[in-house]
Amino acid sequence: MQGSTGARRTSFGIFSIATAVALTLTGCAVSNSPSTGNAGGGTLVVGVTSDPDTLFPWKATQFQSVNVLQNIYGTLTEFDTDLNVVPGLAESWETSEDGLSVTFALRQGVTYADGSTFGSEDVKFSLEAIMTEETAAVAASSLASVTAVDAPDENTVVLTLSAADAALPANLAVLNMAMLSSDDTEEALNTTPNGTGPFLFEERTASQSITLAKNDAYWGDTAKLDTVEFRVIPDESSIVSAMQGGNVQLAVFDDAVVAQTAETGNVTVEATPQLSYHALQLNATRGALTDVNVRLALQCSIDRQEVLDTAALGEGEITGPITSPAYRSDTSDRPCAERDLDKAADYLAKAGKSDGVTINTIVSQGEYSTSVNEAQNLKSQAAEAGITLDIEVLESGAFVDRWIAADFDAAVALNGGRPDPDGMYGRYFTSTGNLNQVAGYSSPELDELFAAGKQSSDPEERKEIYAQVSAELENNAAWIWLFTSYTYTATTSDVEGFTPMTNGSLQSLRTTSVN
Amino acid sequence: MLRRLSRNPILRRILSTFATLIGVAVFVFIMLRAIPGNQITAGLGTEAAALTPTQKAALEAYYGLDQPLVIQFFSWIGNLFTGNLGFSARAQESVLSLTAQSLPVTFELAIFSIVLALAIGIPLGMLSASRPDSPRDAFGQVVGLAGLSIPAFLLATTLLAVLASSFGYNPNGEGFAYFFDNPLLNLQQMMLPSIVLGFGIAAPIMRTTRTAVLEIRANDFVRTARAKGIPSRRLQFKHVLGNALVPIVTMTGLQFGYLLGGAVVVEQIFSVPGIGRQVLLGIQQKEYALVQSTVLVIALAFVIVNLLTDLLYRLIDPRVRAK
Numbered sequence: 001m002q003g004s005t006g007a008r009r010t011s012f013g014i015f016s017i018a019t020a021v022a023l024t025l026t027g028c029a030v031s032n033s034p035s036t037g038n039a040g041g042g043t044l045v046v047g048v049t050s051d052p053d054t055l056f057p058w059k060a061t062q063f064q065s066v067n068v069l070q071n072i073y074g075t076l077t078e079f080d081t082d083l084n085v086v087p088g089l090a091e092s093w094e095t096s097e098d099g100l101s102v103t104f105a106l107r108q109g110v111t112y113a114d115g116s117t118f119g120s121e122d123v124k125f126s127l128e129a130i131m132t133e134e135t136a137a138v139a140a141s142s143l144a145s146v147t148a149v150d151a152p153d154e155n156t157v158v159l160t161l162s163a164a165d166a167a168l169p170a171n172l173a174v175l176n177m178a179m180l181s182s183d184d185t186e187e188a189l190n191t192t193p194n195g196t197g198p199f200l201f202e203e204r205t206a207s208q209s210i211t212l213a214k215n216d217a218y219w220g221d222t223a224k225l226d227t228v229e230f231r232v233i234p235d236e237s238s239i240v241s242a243m244q245g246g247n248v249q250l251a252v253f254d255d256a257v258v259a260q261t262a263e264t265g266n267v268t269v270e271a272t273p274q275l276s277y278h279a280l281q282l283n284a285t286r287g288a289l290t291d292v293n294v295r296l297a298l299q300c301s302i303d304r305q306e307v308l309d310t311a312a313l314g315e316g317e318i319t320g321p322i323t324s325p326a327y328r329s330d331t332s333d334r335p336c337a338e339r340d341l342d343k344a345a346d347y348l349a350k351a352g353k354s355d356g357v358t359i360n361t362i363v364s365q366g367e368y369s370t371s372v373n374e375a376q377n378l379k380s381q382a383a384e385a386g387i388t389l390d391i392e393v394l395e396s397g398a399f400v401d402r403w404i405a406a407d408f409d410a411a412v413a414l415n416g417g418r419p420d421p422d423g424m425y426g427r428y429f430t431s432t433g434n435l436n437q438v439a440g441y442s443s444p445e446l447d448e449l450f451a452a453g454k455q456s457s458d459p460e461e462r463k464e465i466y467a468q469v470s471a472e473l474e475n476n477a478a479w480i481w482l483f484t485s486y487t488y489t490a491t492t493s494d495v496e497g498f499t500p501m502t503n504g505s506l507q508s509l510r511t512t513s514v515n
Numbered sequence: 516m517l518r519r520l521s522r523n524p525i526l527r528r529i530l531s532t533f534a535t536l537i538g539v540a541v542f543v544f545i546m547l548r549a550i551p552g553n554q555i556t557a558g559l560g561t562e563a564a565a566l567t568p569t570q571k572a573a574l575e576a577y578y579g580l581d582q583p584l585v586i587q588f589f590s591w592i593g594n595l596f597t598g599n600l601g602f603s604a605r606a607q608e609s610v611l612s613l614t615a616q617s618l619p620v621t622f623e624l625a626i627f628s629i630v631l632a633l634a635i636g637i638p639l640g641m642l643s644a645s646r647p648d649s650p651r652d653a654f655g656q657v658v659g660l661a662g663l664s665i666p667a668f669l670l671a672t673t674l675l676a677v678l679a680s681s682f683g684y685n686p687n688g689e690g691f692a693y694f695f696d697n698p699l700l701n702l703q704q705m706m707l708p709s710i711v712l713g714f715g716i717a718a719p720i721m722r723t724t725r726t727a728v729l730e731i732r733a734n735d736f737v738r739t740a741r742a743k744g745i746p747s748r749r750l751q752f753k754h755v756l757g758n759a760l761v762p763i764v765t766m767t768g769l770q771f772g773y774l775l776g777g778a779v780v781v782e783q784i785f786s787v788p789g790i791g792r793q794v795l796l797g798i799q800q801k802e803y804a805l806v807q808s809t810v811l812v813i814a815l816a817f818v819i820v821n822l823l824t825d826l827l828y829r830l831i832d833p834r835v836r837a838k
Binding site for chain 2: 053054061190205234242397403413434
């Protein structure tokens with residue numbers, strides 16, 4: 001058949017044109033890319049999987065928003081890389097003898113990005129607005145003890161408290177406590193951030209990238225980088241190939257497997273333990289779980305290391321309630337530090353449930369990768385002790401809805417941690433805490449301990465108090481704390497001076513440089 | 516009156532388009548609200564549990580969630596007629612301007628993919644049809660099957676990983692370049708996603724071509740033409756392929772429509788800021804206005820492409836015109 005020859009020739013012709021075009025484009029690209037990678041040595045591209053969902057610091061809770069905005073806005077206090085509270089926009093602060101007022105001496109000569117000067121009226125404006133409910137600022141409850149904010153002069157702010165609050169300095173260090181200019185409105189800041197931080201907002205293309213430039217007027221050491229671009233590459237493995245292609249120099253991964261694939265040639269990966277923790281939350285107000293013996297039986301039936309090994313490939317550390325380095329709970333000091341099925345049986349017998357119990361457990365799918373695996377492992381371990389975890393896998397939106405309504409017996413959860421144990425658990429485990437309904441547990445003992453922790457400003461004494469808080473929580477099996485995981489910071493070899501932090505903060509971008 | 520209207524093909528077409536769009540609008544509106552969670556919980560996550568009732572009310576008013584659903588629906592529809600597609604709180608931009616940026620990107624991607632798919636699919640289909648049940652036919656069929664069965668995400672990640680790790684080549688790792696800003700980089704960035712999408716669509720086009728060519732070759736007029744001594748090559752292209760084009764055009768139009776909405780995975784992996792990614796982001800953030808209006812725009816595009824396809828094959832096939 002002659003006819004077919006013609007068709008074939010044509011198809012090969014099209015193929016070769018396509019190939020030629022492809023090769024030409026490829027050739028151009030290869031010669032192109034090195035020059036665009038790191039011109040001038042002062043441009044860093046950070047690969048991120050999602051776009052900030054808001055640029056307004058008081059409402060930003062999404063990881064990506066916090067990471068970006070933290071470099072733009074200033075807070076009265078800050079954390080250093082070991083999470084100690086250090087001066088920020090407040091140069092120093094002093095607590096009165098009775099603990100009922102705190103006087104802040106503000107740093108002088110600080111300016112906002114728009115050129116206006118930072119002063120006590122901005123602090124007064126910011127703190128009062130954060131406390132106003134209509135603002136819907138997420139950190140409002142951290143200021144619950146504040147009854148008045150006064151600005152006696154340009155550089156002094158006095159907070160009057162209803163009760164001593166040792167956690168206040170740490171609570172003031174988070175982005176949701178950013179000091180905004182009293183001339184600004186939320187509407188304006190939604191599109192044009194105006195802060196006092198080491199970087200200035202330069203430009204944003206929604207869902208693609210956000211670029212910051214060095215703030216030459218910054219009150220501290222000026223940032224080394226000229227610009228930082230947060231480039232949105234939604235797929236983590238695409239970020240890895242962008243790093244290998246030399247287009248991205250820094251990225252933070254949650255997934256150990258992805259991090260592993262990134263570690264080639266000139267990319268190094270560093271694992272950092274996190275403050276956030278995986279736990280099986282128990283709702284002690286519902287069903288069988290109202291009995292402490294049932295909760296303890298469940299606790300004794302779980303080998304935490306096994307959960308970590310099977311669900312998260314052993315990537316992490318088993319943990320007690322408090323995860324911050326300074327107050328870290330001792331994991332050997334808890335009921336059934338090792339799995340003990342005999343003890344579990346004893347507790348069940350004590351509860352009169354030797355025939356077994358069933359606990360409805362919710363778990364989210366898609367929010368983080370290990371959730372369902374954790375639930376399955378917990379289920380199989382608990383089953384050996386005669387406890388049935390009835391697992392309900394929910395889409396993450398549905399999970400959040402149920403979680404917020406405290407509509408569960410037990411929940412497999414990944415919760416965020418905070419450097420200060422009061423900020424971390426006061427809202428969950430005090431009877432008036434605004435998340436107490438979700439936590440499902442409180443006791444007069446805990447109320448007293450948390451109050452004492454807030455009263456005391458002596459670090460050693462506070463350590464002792466929060467050790468007791470830990471013990472109280474675990475002895476009553478309020479929840480079952482499982483493990484903390486790592487985040488993985490991947491950097492190309494030309495990046496210098498970046499220190500990953502256990503709270504996931506990218507604040508050390510200000511000391512980072514690209515050679 | 517109504518009967519007369521329904522007899523006019525163009526009017527009938529417009530009416531059915533309108534009905535389709537209303538159906539899509541109602542469906543999307545209801546489905547979106549059936550998903551648990553809203554913009555507040557999407558933004559704040561579990562932190563939303565700490566909101567006091569006053570704080571919650573303030574946020575609901577800000578996002579317009581305090582209105583009854585019926586009011587929300589009709590104010591959205593009403594606004595559409597004035598060209599107001601809504602506002603994205605995340606991007607702090609109107610949905611109209613976001614769509615104006617993202618739709619052309621997906622459109623460009625779709626055109627490249629289709630061109631690539633035609634360049635692979637038609638020759639391959641003709642090759643297969645040229646000698647049915649021969650090794651050459653088997654080859655065509657296998658390539659077609661591969662195109663259908665290899666998932667886009669697999670092909671995409673493999674391409675990216677191999678090119679990036681072995682050759683350090685990854686144009687999609689750079690910031691996205693719009694065609695009119697940087698055509699060269701834009702073409703490079705479109706190349707890999709177009710290959711992935713094009714390969715997937717090449718398969719149905721190949722199969723359609725094969726079937727159509729075989730069918731037409733069996734017709735009397737081809738035998739007559741051959742008997743009249745028309746050169747084989749001319750016969751193949753003018754008579755056979757010319758007639759086979761009708762089903763190919765239909766299939767292409769259909770695929771093009773799907774591409775406009777269906778490029779989500781590929782756009783996500785290659786960081787192409789097209790309309791598929793816009794919908795995905797909107798769903799993640801529970802941005803109702805963004806998702807509703809974007810889906811409607813995609814539906815409109817689909818309908819228009821179908822209409823154009825119709826017109827095109829009236830042009831190609833005189834028999835359709837005669838009806």
